[in-house]
Amino acid sequence: MTELVIIGGGPAGMSAALAAYENGVRDILILERDERLGGILQQCIHNGFGLHRFGEELTGPEYAWRYEERVRELGIPFKLNTMVMNITADKEITATNSIDGIFTIQAKAIILAMGCRERSRGALNIAGTRPAGVYSAGTAQKLVNMKGYMPGKNVVILGSGDIGLIMARRMSLEGAKVKAVCELMPYSGGLARNIEQCLNDFNIPLLLSHTVVKVHGKKRVEGVTIAKVDQFGKPIEDTMEFIECDTLLLSVGLIPENEISRSAGIDINRITNGAYVTQSRETSIPGVFACGNVLHVHDLVDYVSEEAEIAGENAALYIKGELKNDIDIPIETDGKVRYTVPQRITAKEDTKIFFRVANVYENATIKVYNGDEIIFKTSKSKVAPGEMQCITLKAQLLQNAEKLRIGLEVF
Amino acid sequence: MATRELICIICPKGCNLKAELDEDGKVLEVTGNTCKRGAEYAENECTNPMRTVTSTMRCSDGTVIPVKTTTPIPKGKIYECMNLINKGVVNLPVHIGDIVIADVFGSNIAVTENRT
Secondary structure, three states: OEEEEEEOOOHHHHHHHHHHHHOOOOOEEEEOOOOOOOHHHHHOOOEEEOHHHHOOOEEHHHHHHHHHHHHHHHOOOEEOOOEEEEEOOOOEEEEEEOOOEEEEEEEEEEEEOOOEEEOOHHHOOOEEOOOEOEEEHHHHHHHHHHHOOOOOOEEEEEOOOHHHHHHHHHHHHOOOEEEEEEEOOOOOOOOHHHHHHHHHHHOOOEEEOEEEEEEEOOOEOOEEEEEEEOOOOOEOHHHOEEEEOOEEEEOOOEEEOOHHHHHOOOOEOOOOOOEOOEOOOEOOOOOEEEOHHHOOOOOOHHHHHHHHHHHHHHHHHHHOOOOOOOOOEEEEEOOOEEEEEOOEEOOOOOEEEEEEEOOOEEEEEEEEEEOOEEEEEEEEEEEOOOOOEEEEEOHHHHOOOOOEEEEEEEO | OEEEEEEOOOOOOOOEEEEEEOOOOOEEEEEOOOOHHHHHHHHHHHHOOEEOOEEEEEEOOOOEEEEEEOOOEEHHHHHHHHHHHHHOEEOOOEOOOOEEEEEEOOEEEEEOOOEO
16 A cells, blocks of 8 residues: 555656645655656756746756755655556556566555646648658657757748747757748737747747648658638638648647546546546545646646645645545636636635636636625736636635636626 | 837736837836836847747767756847857766856856756
């Protein structure tokens, strides 16, 4: 029996482990499938991480090291090159590596911190041939930043999420010509600062309401056809344009990696593709917690660390038999608010609610209802799907709450 | 007098800034910022824009290691800085923060990862 097993040794897994340790848990094991701790931060060599947490701009590897160093100092055990293949509702974990073979661990509590993976070309139905030179942006990032290979010289990027923007700059710095970044939506999903410093600094055009409709080339990408899309996202035929390129990078969304969560029978939210959780980040299976990008995709690693600490602290309470679950208030959303995390509140404590909106809205008022009664409201000059929102509900607001609904009013 | 509209790159908030400039390009007033660093950014951006450069460098064992300028350098020097980074070789072992090229446009190039 291991008290706490953490699946994933990225920023979420390490933060969760440290928080659990600080709350008295000593019997911890982190399982990590890569050969190093740090997760995706290892390949995010650009700066901008840690402003909230540390008040300074760190690169990904530097941010990860702050946590890894502490994990090592405290002697928290971890197994690298170890793949978890299955977890059960009884919290039995089956994993494998080349030293231990296939082995099982019975855990008292589990924290899911497996992160997310990129949507691939197959999910997009782009017509055309299947040549070499089509990469997800993250794969290209790994090739350039960790392996030292350039995936191509003339590049078109589909998707203007932060990874796509960061890779536009990275490829440019390494001598490639980035011809365009196409974005299906009429707005970018990335941070404004990244459009400024990754595209504008390098004179890379951002084509909003544009998509790639065809890939050309037999052995290697020879070009792509792009087109403007109408308000329904449908390509407009007479706007089609051929762009010569040898590489297409896809930055078209991230999917939490919840295969083992699903097989354990954990309830998964169809919008976040992550588990339904309470404010303690406990999933539908008692004693199984989730945090980081496996729960919902975050904009900033600082928020991942914060969420993972919540999961770690509460896993420690669960192990000690002190986790509070005395009430059950579900949180619903209206159409303008796509989802919240958590989706239920089970203790009358000050609770931070994280949520994402469905569209870009200006002069929006966020309202929290208990039945028909407004118990909280706050105004924002602008909200966008790419920016996670957060409100704090004080414990006294939850006194008489039965069912909460979060809505957005736009004037 | 001229006005320049900028997006602040100091933090993920990305504030929309407006800088009022006089005929000589001197910044008279910055609005739209929500912190002091935003005003500073707008002023620098209009007079001498600076950027932190992050990249990778070859190591003596053939692998690559992430590096950064320890402070921002003039934006116009980014590609010259990249040339220096691409010519250099990092002798292992190194510890996070070790300077591998000194005096690069008023900054230094440091590794951002440990490597044995």
